[in-house]
Amino acid sequence: MDLADTDEEREFRARLREWLAAVLPGLPAKPGPDDWPGRRAYDTAWQRMLYDVGYAGLHWPVDAGGRGATPTQHLIFLEETERAGAPYVGANFVGLLHAGPTIAAEGTAGQRARWLPPVLRGDEIWCQGFSEPEAGSDLASLRTRAVRDGDHYVVTGQKIWTSHAEVADWCELLVRTDPAAPKHRGISWLAMRMDAPGVTVRPLRTLAGSTEFAEMFLDEVRVPVSHRVGAENDGWRVTMVTLSFERGTAFVGEVVACRRTLSALAAEVRRSGRWDDPVLRRTLGRLNAEFRALWRLTQWNVAEAQRSGGVPGTGGSVFKLRYSQARQELYDAAAEVLGADGADLDREWVLDRLTSLSYTIAAGTSQIQQNIVAERILGLPKGR
Amino acid sequence: MDLADTDEEREFRARLREWLAAVLPGLPAKPGPDDWPGRRAYDTAWQRMLYDVGYAGLHWPVDAGGRGATPTQHLIFLEETERAGAPYVGANFVGLLHAGPTIAAEGTAGQRARWLPPVLRGDEIWCQGFSEPEAGSDLASLRTRAVRDGDHYVVTGQKIWTSHAEVADWCELLVRTDPAAPKHRGISWLAMRMDAPGVTVRPLRTLAGSTEFAEMFLDEVRVPVSHRVGAENDGWRVTMVTLSFERGTAFVGEVVACRRTLSALAAEVRRSGRWDDPVLRRTLGRLNAEFRALWRLTQWNVAEAQRSGGVPGTGGSVFKLRYSQARQELYDAAAEVLGADGADLDREWVLDRLTSLSYTIAAGTSQIQQNIVAERILGLPKGR
């Protein structure tokens, strides 16, 4: 068991720090949360900067245009960029972490050549059309239909929880191509242009008041058959490759950020003269244990993935169950620290408390995650 | 909404207090926990005292030899006896609270005349043979078989969690009389003499080290058919009458005792000089809210039963879910209060902490209770 950087990792970290220190001060101001074109421009410009110095697609395979970095190097990259306050992956998220890796793993040579380089350069933005209002936790019960018409699919249906839909060029879309097959067997994966006729995007307001997500209505949208990745009706398997990526290092930056928040909360408590309240103090102390452990669990999962050749283990569900709860406890503690200011949306942490509520729901509810842990890791019987 | 005693209730309470104050000082010393004959003698002597002054079978119907008291009077009786430190129902428990009410409700005139008066007088002790090792939460899957042989049943099987088996005269027994019927439809209720040939009792040691329960092995025990209460194969329905009694006022004395314990814990914290620890203080304060509310919930359920003519409502499951958890939290708090003495079995509360662990399991686990609340009160669908 070793937590120290290897020589190579130390070198990688040092160079990255140096580069970040040099370029971050020159970045323009961050656009506002509702300025979608501005956010796209900001996020893609950052991606282009990463591309130009060779950090783009760090964890992608070399033959897909990536750097073939180890999971640990990827971890270091995410850790250092978060600690330096660098921009997030933002609008590039789906392209870099879902659609891109899927195309890299399952696409034809032509598909890889067409779609991967623009993702790495920040030239094209992808969004995700998986979730549907009626499907929810039962993702595979999706109903959006694709009917073959010559060399096109004609797609009709409704998608939800699509981030960056307003500014995306492409959508990775799950559609039902065989309504008669068992639900997991009749799904196909398509790349759909967002400017195709029949695509309507409507912002979806969340309880936090923001429009971070959208609904997407598809009315006889024509998608070329050549834009299907993987075999027809094999889309569920194709997608699972993508989803396991999501659970690998998706929360690295957030755990680092949570630890920073925790220190800031302690500082705020001292500043406000309430450090002599042991209830508050011990609550923060407990959360310190929690987030230290979550950071170590991240490192453990990454090291495991590294040993197994990059395949994320089942540790992702264990991590997500605990992290989603710990994050909610962190912002409950923040509300305690804020006291009378806890209802002021302009105070730091108040909005985060609201968004933290989605963590036990999004990307597999805690109930679904517990089923996964119980059935796939512990081997308990299915059903009931 | 009224929490005050009516004139009649005030009178009842005053007389009871007066009598308790007069007789309790003259009681002999309590026997040790493993002195079963001594415990039987002590408990039945107390029952006889209650009988002689008219408190025996307070909540039983008058035509069964009881006093036909209201649920509120029964509540007052349980509250006042607990507060005065009077003996518990003890060995008389099954007779007075399970078997007796079942016979009163479902027995023939002859059965009532034979079995009820000795219960009220403390002359005969009953135990309960319902649970089986393989049945557990699925009580109705019991396997102990009764085969008809002329005017007898021949009973073979195994029972578990039988309290007072060593000193009981009778056992209320659930047996399977029709193995081919659906599980709830093939059960009968029998009164079995504990000295019948073929009955073997073996003490069962609990994690608290005590032998409060026993296993009972039945090897071709002959039980007269005339000792069956209710119709053959109708024993499940007959039993449910009994079980609903159990959930009515079963915990009144305990809630009163928990509130006393909480006050004693606060006194101990002050005595040991740790009252300036707000974590401990607030923990006790929160438990004060909890047990005050549980007392009010008891009163609410009793008042509801009184209005509905004595039938306990579904509030019993709500109460048991919360109380079993609160009781465990109370003794966790006690362990905090005891600190270094928390591992000393001779200190008050340490053994209680162990026995409190059974509360989320016995008489329907919390998981089963939540099913009951969800399905019977909230109307959520069965299954899965």
Added chain:
Amino acid sequence: MDFQLSDDQRALRAGMRELLTGRFGRDRMRAALDAGVAVDRGMWGELGAAGFFALRLAEADGGVGLGLPESVLLFEEAGRVLLPGPLAATHLAAGAVGAVKGAADGGAVVAVLDEGRPVAHLEAADALIALGPVRPGGVARVLEGDVLRELVRTARPVRSLDPLTPLHRVTAGVEDGVPLPGATPLRLEGALLAAAEQLGSAARTTEMAVQHAREREQFGSPIGAFQAVKHLCAQMLVRAEVARTAVYAAAVTADPAEIAGAKLLADEAAVHNARDCLQVHGGMGFTWEADVHLHLKRAWLRAGEWLRAAEAEEALAADLCRVHACDAGDL
């Protein structure tokens, strides 16, 4: 003892539910939300006409002459439908005879100033009750007219977590204003009324979760058939019912420790149930269109008002130190 609602109490509750269903149904609530108007003077007047504020004012003084238990039933109904506005403060002002003109009949809106906390509904308020400190015997005061206008002028608006509860930061202290006659335990009564609203919210989110669990199908059956969902709903009911008996009993006894317990448990029930309701609703619960977030935000706000968890727990701890607390016959 008859710790159940009387027929009159049931009728009172049914009447208020009917009034609110007609006057502040979901469409109206959503319209108020979109318009950003929390206190509707017309509705305030109708509440006044229905006796919502004057409920405990003596009949001789033009009130309804009922007690805390009846108030609690009305506030529970208000909590169910997320009725906005400083209901408890106006109700309390109406009870203290002549304290604020027009409070009893719904002609005046009375808000609360609790030192160090933001003031809810300040701009709509015709008067403010400034609460004394948490300790017993603290004197409450009334701020009106010029004092109030100056306070409003210097107040700083706060972007409120709860869209139907506008908030302002004020600089005035509780020493300003006219002392309220008598030593009315305003803070305790306010805490109890807020607890009743929390109870109503906790009961309502339980119903919402159960309804959704019955209707929403996933994996081939209603999600309410899955134990995970079933048990979330069961625990919601337990929380609501335990809070209910605590609130009702505190209304009957008006005992300070009992009120503290009621506020503590009702706050927990409202917050926790809203969260579980959100969890049962899944992604749909995370949208602005679902009402569950409004219950959660209001519950969070109310938990910070009148008597907070730390204060309630301390009061309940102190209560344990009364000699022979359990033998004093008040069990």
Added chain:
Amino acid sequence: MDFQLSDDQRALRAGMRELLTGRFGRDRMRAALDAGVAVDRGMWGELGAAGFFALRLAEADGGVGLGLPESVLLFEEAGRVLLPGPLAATHLAAGAVGAVKGAADGGAVVAVLDEGRPVAHLEAADALIALGPVRPGGVARVLEGDVLRELVRTARPVRSLDPLTPLHRVTAGVEDGVPLPGATPLRLEGALLAAAEQLGSAARTTEMAVQHAREREQFGSPIGAFQAVKHLCAQMLVRAEVARTAVYAAAVTADPAEIAGAKLLADEAAVHNARDCLQVHGGMGFTWEADVHLHLKRAWLRAGEWLRAAEAEEALAADLCRVHACDAGDL
């Protein structure tokens, strides 16, 4: 970074598991329980021969020359099988060169005296380590010979909650005895070793619950098919795995705050998992014959040893006050 067990570490762990399975399987454990003999000198010697105590003693001094991570793996195995005796104290005594003769090879039994707490395994002890106060820099001492004998003579036996951990109350203070050379952070290392035992117990009760859930049938299927049971088991695994990474990382870094966090989370995992294991077992879990109560009782005891929750939380809170804690590169 390679935060995974090395092949050597796996082999070490496998060897210890094999030794304990053969030497202290369930039958032996139950026999020790029935006989009331917690420390078996023969087994102690075998543990010594296997390097359990001398693991971290330098090879030059006759030890194995390994580090805290390896110790933690052995103690995890000990925790799995409920191995009784003052394992951590003897291990620590063996590491401090010459502190207690015979500790390294299992010839001596060394127990712990922590002021104000009962002493475990006093009668079996050849020496006592008296821990200094919780604050850093506290000096630990060794009590042997006449000092120890006088202490044993005046000790009062305590009827112990954990039947395999006899307890005594002693009157001596930590000022007696010979100061230990160096400022070895004994309390922290003891806390970490105890945390490793808790981790082993938490992992074991998870396995016990899962096994029971697979085998026990109710309502026509294994109870592990019901979500209520399934989710209890899933949360047990989460607790054990989070504690595992916390304990392993603390062993690698030996950072005081990290050790405090590891003890806190491992204590919680052991106690909570034992309780959930009991719940999954239902009535059978409440019997003396089931092992689950032994895990719970030991877990409760260990949670009170070396570093308790309140102390750990305070240490972790203080850690947050270090300037730029998150930017110091030790994340």
